[in-house]
Amino acid sequence: MRALMWFRSDLRVQDNAALHHACKAADKGAIAVFAICPKQWASHDWGSMKVDFVLRSVSALSAALAKLNIPLVLIRSEHFAQVPGKLLALARRYACDALYFNREYEVNEQQRDREVTTWFREHHRDVHAFTDQVIVDVGRLRTGMGGYYTVFTPFKRKWCHVLKEEGLPSVSPRPRRQERIGIEPAAIPATLRGFAGHLRQDLWPAGEQVAHKRLRTFVSRKIGDYHRARDFPAGDGTSALSPYLAVGVLSPRQCLRAALEANNGKLDSGKQGVTTWISELIWREFYRHVLIGFPRVCRGRPFKPATDSLPWRDDEEQFAAWCAGRTGFPIVDAGMRQLAQTGWMHNRLRMIVAMFLTKDLFIDWRWGERHFMRNLVDGDFASNNGGWQWSASTGTDAAPYFRMFNPLSQGRRCDPDGSFIRRFVPELAGLPDSRVHRPDVQSLAATDYPPPIIDHGRARKFVTQAFRRLRGRTSH
Numbered sequence: 316m317r318a319l320m321w322f323r324s325d326l327r328v329q330d331n332a333a334l335h336h337a338c339k340a341a342d343k344g345a346i347a348v349f350a351i352c353p354k355q356w357a358s359h360d361w362g363s364m365k366v367d368f369v370l371r372s373v374s375a376l377s378a379a380l381a382k383l384n385i386p387l388v389l390i391r392s393e394h395f396a397q398v399p400g401k402l403l404a405l406a407r408r409y410a411c412d413a414l415y416f417n418r419e420y421e422v423n424e425q426q427r428d429r430e431v432t433t434w435f436r437e438h439h440r441d442v443h444a445f446t447d448q449v450i451v452d453v454g455r456l457r458t459g460m461g462g463y464y465t466v467f468t469p470f471k472r473k474w475c476h477v478l479k480e481e482g483l484p485s486v487s488p489r490p491r492r493q494e495r496i497g498i499e500p501a502a503i504p505a506t507l508r509g510f511a512g513h514l515r516q517d518l519w520p521a522g523e524q525v526a527h528k529r530l531r532t533f534v535s536r537k538i539g540d541y542h543r544a545r546d547f548p549a550g551d552g553t554s555a556l557s558p559y560l561a562v563g564v565l566s567p568r569q570c571l572r573a574a575l576e577a578n579n580g581k582l583d584s585g586k587q588g589v590t591t592w593i594s595e596l597i598w599r600e601f602y603r604h605v606l607i608g609f610p611r612v613c614r615g616r617p618f619k620p621a622t623d624s625l626p627w628r629d630d631e632e633q634f635a636a637w638c639a640g641r642t643g644f645p646i647v648d649a650g651m652r653q654l655a656q657t658g659w660m661h662n663r664l665r666m667i668v669a670m671f672l673t674k675d676l677f678i679d680w681r682w683g684e685r686h687f688m689r690n691l692v693d694g695d696f697a698s699n700n701g702g703w704q705w706s707a708s709t710g711t712d713a714a715p716y717f718r719m720f721n722p723l724s725q726g727r728r729c730d731p732d733g734s735f736i737r738r739f740v741p742e743l744a745g746l747p748d749s750r751v752h753r754p755d756v757q758s759l760a761a762t763d764y765p766p767p768i769i770d771h772g773r774a775r776k777f778v779t780q781a782f783r784r785l786r787g788r789t790s791h
């Protein structure tokens with residue numbers, strides 16, 4: 316049997332379920348394939364940072380596979396629609412009897428996989444799909460009534476319960492080196508037309524070795540204090556592993572195992588830093604669970620359907636000011652400039668800027684979701700959509716009150732001495748601590764930093780009323 320291993324968002328050799336099974340079963344060797352789909356990626360709002368990171372990760376993967384004598388070849392298919400035909404042609408060309416891949420959960424990806432599966436089976440080839448992107452199969456976790464979870468806390472409880480009952484799924488061993496099969500690996504393009512832009516390859520080096528080194532450093536030096544340090548963007552108290560998890564250079568099992576080792580094997584007790592970090596890994600799984608249970612979120616619909624009738628303001632000018640980090644709210648602008656300059660933003664700032672866009676400016680969360688996706692190196696549909704909808708109160712936030720951040724007090728709390736603001740908003744670098752969060756007209760005179768584009772107090776009244784009216788309408 317010769318296996319065709321199709322890599323997608325699992326760009327690693329270690330602990331890769333489908334690769335492990337493909338290599339184990341293939342007595343005539345395995346061939347690896349990756350599909351470059353530029354138009355589909357553009358329609359999913361992948362930006363240059365993400366595409367560049369994916370291409371470099373595929374390149375590192377190809378080098379790692381070559382050491383095992385597994386050649387990685389490419390297919391190029393503008394859209395997913397052409398993938399089934401091209402994959403099948405490849406399987407025929409290299410006499411592959413079976414296709415192996417790890418499951419993805421977005422609607423377009425699932426439809427593509429169903430079509431591929433049909434084509435392969437019709438042409439007498441086996442298809443083997445594996446759960447690998449998540450630790451606990453997200454479709455399996457159900458409420459007592461058999462439904463999908465809509466709230467994080469009970470989801471987390473069930474997730475921990477399943478793991479305690481069944482144990483941590485085993486980590487797949489690295490495949491053994493196979494006999495040479497005389498197929499040359501493809502050259503991986505360094506760039507793709509349509510995805511030119513500002514890149515920060517220095518910040519996000521590719522490859523499994525780098526990812527593991529970062530994971531080890533985080534677990535040995537920082538995880539213990541994570542519960543305290545994670546809310547302060549000026550320090551590097553979080554792992555910054557999200558790009559590696561998003562494209563699967565690192566598996567969530569590897570992360571969980573490393574965390575458990577630092578906590579005497581305890582999942583939800585023991586060191587608070589560790590259990591808080593594990594909770595974040597569970598948020599990642601929760602948002603994948605939401606995609607399966609509520610696929611409307613993949614179609615641009617809100618998780619809470621009633622919020623579809625909110626009269627969002629289509630204010631292009633204010634949106635442009637938000638994108639450019641020129642709202643006049645220092646902590647918001649610092650976050651947006653961190654995104655523009657590094658392709659990444661600290662989680663607390665993602666919440667602050669998302670809430671500012673959707674609540675203070677009352678601009679449609681989908682605009683912000685798209686801007687993030689186009690600029691993030693770790694752009695991940697489930698986490699991004701989940702984070703945006705949570706912030707906009709159209710999603711899974713279960714708070715019994717209307718949640719709205721005050722950007723001024725948030726800034727003071729998460730950046731008390733203003734050092735993060737000074738790093739990303741140099742116009743404010745010379746201001747004293749007492750002024751850096753709320754620059755006065757005099758201190759701005761010598762700079763071109765803008766005054767606030769909105770009055771937070773008035774915005775709060777406006778948005779609260781809009782949501783109250785919505786509740787009034789839906790309760791009748």
Ligand SMILES: Cc1cc2nc3c(=O)[nH]c(=O)nc-3n(C[C@H](O)[C@H](O)[C@H](O)COP(=O)(O)OP(=O)(O)OC[C@H]3O[C@@H](n4cnc5c(N)ncnc54)[C@H](O)[C@@H]3O)c2cc1C
Nearest residue numbers: 553554555556557595599662665669694695698699702703
């Ligand atoms: C509006 C908004 C948009 C977001 N968009 C994305 C996105 O496109 N891609 C993405 O990976 N994360 C996204 N997040 C979640 C979170 O902000 C990032 O995962 C986190 O900041 C990454 O930094 P880290 O690797 O240092 O995380 P850590 O704090 O070290 O956490 C470890 C890992 O857990 C996962 N994680 C952490 N927090 C969350 C969360 N709230 N939801 C889901 N997973 C989480 C990530 O994979 C992360 O790498 C978004 C959050 C918000 C509020």
